[in-house]
Amino acid sequence: MPRSPERGSLARIGIFVGFFVFLLLVWEGLKFIGGDPWRTDTWTWEPPLEIWFASDLLLPHVWDIFGALANPVQRGADESLAQFLLGAALYTWREAAIGFVVGAIIGIALAAVFVHSRLLERAFVPYVIASQTIPIVALAPMIVFAFGQDVISVVIIATYLTFFPVTIAMIRGLRSPDPRALELMRSYAASRWSVLWKLRMPASLPYLFTALKISATASIVGAIVGEGPGGIPDGLGRAIINFNSQYISGPEKLWAAIVACAILGIAFFSLIRVAEIVALRGRGMRTEAA
Amino acid sequence: MTSAAPAVGVPLPPTPGRVARLGRGLRYYAPAVITFVAVIVVWELATSSAPEPRILPPPSAIVAALIENWGAGRWPLFDSARATLYEAVGGLVLGTAVGVLVAFAISRWASARDSVLPFAIAANAIPIIAIAPIFNAWFGVTNPFSKMMIVALLVFFPIMINVTRGLTQVESSALELMRSYAASDWEVLRKVRLPNALPYFLTALKVATTLSLIGAIVGEYFGGSTTVIGRVVVQSASALRFDVTWAAILLAAVTGIAFYLVVVALERALIPWHASVRGDAPA
Amino acid sequence: MADPNIDPVGRPAAEPASVVRIRGVDKRFDAGGQRVTTALSGIDLEIWRGEFVSLIGPSGCGKSTLLRLIGDLTAPTEGSVEVNGKPAHAARLGREYGMVFQAPVLFDWRTVEDNVRLPLELLGLDRSERDRRIAAMLELVELSDFARHHPYQLSGGMQQRVAIARALALQPAILLMDEPFGALDEMTRERMNSEVLRIWQQTGTTIVFVTHSIPEAVFLSTRVVVMSARPGRITRVVDVPLGNPRNDLTREDPRYFQLVTEVREALRAGGGFDTDAPMASADRLNAEGGIG
Numbered sequence: 010m011p012r013s014p015e016r017g018s019l020a021r022i023g024i025f026v027g028f029f030v031f032l033l034l035v036w037e038g039l040k041f042i043g044g045d046p047w048r049t050d051t052w053t054w055e056p057p058l059e060i061w062f063a064s065d066l067l068l069p070h071v072w073d074i075f076g077a078l079a080n081p082v083q084r085g086a087d088e089s090l091a092q093f094l095l096g097a098a099l100y101t102w103r104e105a106a107i108g109f110v111v112g113a114i115i116g117i118a119l120a121a122v123f124v125h126s127r128l129l130e131r132a133f134v135p136y137v138i139a140s141q142t143i144p145i146v147a148l149a150p151m152i153v154f155a156f157g158q159d160v161i162s163v164v165i166i167a168t169y170l171t172f173f174p175v176t177i178a179m180i181r182g183l184r185s186p187d188p189r190a191l192e193l194m195r196s197y198a199a200s201r202w203s204v205l206w207k208l209r210m211p212a213s214l215p216y217l218f219t220a221l222k223i224s225a226t227a228s229i230v231g232a233i234v235g236e237g238p239g240g241i242p243d244g245l246g247r248a249i250i251n252f253n254s255q256y257i258s259g260p261e262k263l264w265a266a267i268v269a270c271a272i273l274g275i276a277f278f279s280l281i282r283v284a285e286i287v288a289l290r291g292r293g294m295r296t297e298a299a
Numbered sequence: 300m301t302s303a304a305p306a307v308g309v310p311l312p313p314t315p316g317r318v319a320r321l322g323r324g325l326r327y328y329a330p331a332v333i334t335f336v337a338v339i340v341v342w343e344l345a346t347s348s349a350p351e352p353r354i355l356p357p358p359s360a361i362v363a364a365l366i367e368n369w370g371a372g373r374w375p376l377f378d379s380a381r382a383t384l385y386e387a388v389g390g391l392v393l394g395t396a397v398g399v400l401v402a403f404a405i406s407r408w409a410s411a412r413d414s415v416l417p418f419a420i421a422a423n424a425i426p427i428i429a430i431a432p433i434f435n436a437w438f439g440v441t442n443p444f445s446k447m448m449i450v451a452l453l454v455f456f457p458i459m460i461n462v463t464r465g466l467t468q469v470e471s472s473a474l475e476l477m478r479s480y481a482a483s484d485w486e487v488l489r490k491v492r493l494p495n496a497l498p499y500f501l502t503a504l505k506v507a508t509t510l511s512l513i514g515a516i517v518g519e520y521f522g523g524s525t526t527v528i529g530r531v532v533v534q535s536a537s538a539l540r541f542d543v544t545w546a547a548i549l550l551a552a553v554t555g556i557a558f559y560l561v562v563v564a565l566e567r568a569l570i571p572w573h574a575s576v577r578g579d580a581p582a
Numbered sequence: 583m584a585d586p587n588i589d590p591v592g593r594p595a596a597e598p599a600s601v602v603r604i605r606g607v608d609k610r611f612d613a614g615g616q617r618v619t620t621a622l623s624g625i626d627l628e629i630w631r632g633e634f635v636s637l638i639g640p641s642g643c644g645k646s647t648l649l650r651l652i653g654d655l656t657a658p659t660e661g662s663v664e665v666n667g668k669p670a671h672a673a674r675l676g677r678e679y680g681m682v683f684q685a686p687v688l689f690d691w692r693t694v695e696d697n698v699r700l701p702l703e704l705l706g707l708d709r710s711e712r713d714r715r716i717a718a719m720l721e722l723v724e725l726s727d728f729a730r731h732h733p734y735q736l737s738g739g740m741q742q743r744v745a746i747a748r749a750l751a752l753q754p755a756i757l758l759m760d761e762p763f764g765a766l767d768e769m770t771r772e773r774m775n776s777e778v779l780r781i782w783q784q785t786g787t788t789i790v791f792v793t794h795s796i797p798e799a800v801f802l803s804t805r806v807v808v809m810s811a812r813p814g815r816i817t818r819v820v821d822v823p824l825g826n827p828r829n830d831l832t833r834e835d836p837r838y839f840q841l842v843t844e845v846r847e848a849l850r851a852g853g854g855f856d857t858d859a860p861m862a863s864a865d866r867l868n869a870e871g872g873i874g
Contacts, residue, residue, distance in 0.1 A: 021417065024410075024413050024414040025414065025417050025418065027414065028414040028415065028418055029418075066436075067433075067436060067437050128330055131327065131328075131329075131330040131331060132330035132331055132334040133331075134331075135331045136331070136334070136335075139552060139556055141509060142509055142512065142513075142551070142552045142555030142556050143548055143551065143552045143555075144512070144513045144516040144517060144529075144548070145513075148548065150532070150533065150537070150544065151355075151536060151541060151544065154536070154539075154541075222424075225424065226426065229426050230426040230428055233426055233428070234428060234517055234520065237520070238533075238536075245429075249429060250521075252432075253432040253435075253436075256432070256436055260436075263433065264433070266429070267429045267430060267433065270425065270426050270429040271425040271426075271429070273426075274424045274425045275421050275424050275425065277424070278421070278424035470687070472683060472685060472687045473687055473689070475655060475683075475687075476681075476683070476687050478655060479653055479655060479674065479679075479681045480701050480704050481674050481675045481676075481677060490689075490703070490704075491689070494689065494691040494692075495691075497691070570691070572690055572691055572732045572733075572734060573690070573691075
């Protein structure tokens with residue numbers, strides 16, 4: 010089967026949007042067939058079937074979700090849900106971003122150490138890998154206990170989730186140069202430091218960005234999940250917990266919060282993707298997302 | 300011009316004898332083992348005398364908490380682990396099955412691929428764990444199925460993306476070879492694409508097993524029946540019984556590693572010829 | 583002389599049968615936009631049963647493209663290509679030829695014998711016939727001891743031999759080889775040349791062989807087709823009346839050297855040594871019919 014030819018970016022966006030619209034149609038379509046009755050001022054529609062998860066409680070109408078964004082976040086509050094979520098998202102993003110940067114630095118540093126010392130690599134890499142099997146949320150209460158109910162706890166969690174993909178990818182990336190390129194550097198009597206900066210680092214950028222895209226999402230997940238036990242009132246994590254407990258009275262709010270999480274995740278990911286394109290331009294390599 | 304075996308073309312030297320291999324294996328793992336032992340010793344010495352409540356109890360206390368209630372014939376922590384594992388495996392199977400099916404479907408049609416794949420990559424960037432409360436609302440908080448659905452959703456994307464890649468990223472020279480045999484699309488699928496996709500699938504499966512356990516536990520964090528690991532962690536932490544918390548974590552970690560190693564064994568059995576399994580490829 | 587086990591598909595040996603007939607073939611590639619590359623122009627060539635024909639020429643002369651036209655891996659813009667008396671397309675569907683590429687293109691996940699088995703599976707032969715042919719082919723290329731090995735355990739030359747065994751497993755009337763030994767070192771290459779000749783003599787298959795190497799072309803062939811570039815065309819066909827069987831002594835025969843010189847001069851006359859500015863590499867790749 011031949012590979013599809015490079016479609017114009019416009020066409021790709023078109024298909025992407027088209028698929029999104031398709032999903033929305035499926036969503037409302039299910040409610041049309043088997044949800045709760047649709048009531049407007051002028052007419053009522055009674056769906057013929059009964060699909061248990063298509064009720065208004067479990068699957069609110071898309072327009073109800075977006076409508077809730079315009080309403081006040083709470084009875085009598087000044088700001089709308091949209092403003093509230095925007096603020097919460099930015100707050101969470103700040104935590105995640107700090108964790109992301111710190112985690113990336115640690116990951117790169119660790120990888121650089123491991124690449125230069127096989128002994129240390131063999132000693133520690135198994136634990137680096139094992140660390141990821143420990144569900145960080147389980148450590149969260151203890152981190153909070155140690156560092157207090159403060160942003161620092163959340164940042165630590167986000168860092169923890171970030172450094173692993175970066176370490177593993179950078180180990181591979183720093184080792185990726187052609188042995189002949191390394192020989193060339195040796196013929197110039199280049200120091201290890203020079204080799205690191207002039208050859209290994211540039212060669213590892215594609216690998217790094219692959220990992221950073223994963224880490225972007227991971228740091229946000231870490232921030233959201235950590236805010237709960239961390240007792241952070243201002244982030245999306247707390248918003249989800251609150252709206253969850255208020256679910257019966259207003260399911261749209263929880264869904265709206267989830268949409269906010271999704272947008273945050275995609276936005277951060279896209280930011281890294283743009284950075285990747287800029288950093289890797291001119292290499293003539295396929296910068297396809299991992 | 301007979302087939303006297305020339306120097307050129309002799310295959311790899313014979314694999315070393317058993318004893319030699321064992322020795323080499325030990326030497327390879329020695330630094331990791333030494334580190335482990337050293338850390339445990341230092342940890343024990345440093346924390347034994349710390350005041351309660353200890354965030355980081357000594358290993359001896361953790362092990363004690365782990366085998367607590369042994370005498371009573373119950374092993375509540377292990378029951379918790381089993382319950383969580385049940386959720387994780389259930390979701391893993393579900394998500395993998397659907398992921399593979401979708402991958403087959405979209406690898407067939409380039410237009411489907413163009414629309415679905417970017418979506419999948421974007422969806423992968425969404426903190427899926429945020430859907431956990433919704434699934435709890437749909438399926439019931441104490442129902443393990445709600446956690447299975449989270450795991451299935453988490454696992455679906457890496458599996459689907461990787462299997463699609465494995466089915467479509469075939470060397471063009473291999474496809475040309477099949478064309479020279481006038482092979483049908485079905486034959487190309489069976490004889491080229493499927494075997495090519497197997498390593499990709501197994502790589503994704505390694506990621507999936509880790510994700511499944513973490514997904515189950517994090518999902519439990521948002522609500523679950525009292526026996527599962529996630530709840531044990533939350534409850535023991537709020538009761539400041541950190542030794543129990545650590546014991547639960549240890550159990551979860553060991554389970555996760557065992558899960559991962561199962562896939563590694565699967566790899567060794569199914570694709571021994573692959574560069575990554577042979578050990579030729581770098582880390 | 584031919585092994586009764588391994589007879590080529592073909593017509594009765596009474597009259598010299600034409601295995602490949604190329605008439606008035608042009609091949610043009612749309613290199614995107616306005617540019618059209620003419621890879622081949624006005625090709626007329628006839629190849630008879632049992633011949634060993636080499637195609638030689640500078641980069642961009644279209645020799646690989648010509649080979650792929652015979653194999654129906656691409657279609658002519660003008661003119662016709664007939665294999666075994668039928669259009670090339672039908673010959674491909676009838677699996678009447680075997681092809682060996684520059685890279686062995688073996689499947690990593692199959693053992694050596696399973697790789698040779700591949701075309702036989704596609705042909706739908708029953709198991710006993712399949713096993714018989716595999717054993718015969720591996721013996722032909724002298725790799726019977728390596729049947730259970732995986733490709734990564736073999737050297738480049740051995741992998742190419744497996745590719746040859748695979749190509750011959752279908753017992754094709756015609757074997758197409760596209761610079762199969764280009765990636766090998768000189769000594770292995772000479773050994774492989776002798777191997778190919780031995781196989782040719784044992785099976786009686788017609789062989790069309792693309793190469794860059796003048797000595798190789800003369801050593802192996804009954805006829806050498808010299809091509810030139812821009813546009814790709816046949817400038818001369820040199821008969822090689824060296825006796826059979828050929829061996830190392832042939833390489834020291836004065837007539838061999840004369841023929842090598844003759845081919846070299848034909849190449850030079852056709853503009854064969856890239857004295858002009860070379861084509862842009864993308865065009866050249868296109869003209870050659872893609873990679874390899």
